[in-house]
Amino acid sequence: MEGLPPVPRTKDGLARLTEARTKHGLYTKEKRAEARRFAEQGRQMRGELKELEAWFVDHGHLSKKWRKDWEL
Numbered sequence: 108m109e110g111l112p113p114v115p116r117t118k119d120g121l122a123r124l125t126e127a128r129t130k131h132g133l134y135t136k137e138k139r140a141e142a143r144r145f146a147e148q149g150r151q152m153r154g155e156l157k158e159l160e161a162w163f164v165d166h167g168h169l170s171k172k173w174r175k176d177w178e179l
Contacts, residue, residue, distance in 0.1 A: 115121040163169040 115124050160169065164171055164173075
C-alpha cells in the first residue's frame with residue numbers, strides 16, 4: 108500500500124522496534140523501572156497519609172473540613 112508508513116508485521120519486527128526505542132533517553136528499561144518504583148512509593152505514601160488523616164479526624168485533632176481552611 109502506498110502512502111502508509113511501514114509498520115512491523117511480525118513479532119521479531121515489533122521486538123526490534125521496541126528495542127530501538129528503549130536504548131536511550133526517557134524510555135530505557137531502567138528509567139521505566141525507576142519511574143514505576145517512584146510511582147509505587149507515591150501511592151504508598153498517599154495511602155499512609157490518608158490513614159493518618161482519618162485517624163486525626165476520628166480522634167478530634169482535625170475537623171472533617173480541614174482542607175477548606177487551606178484553600179487559596
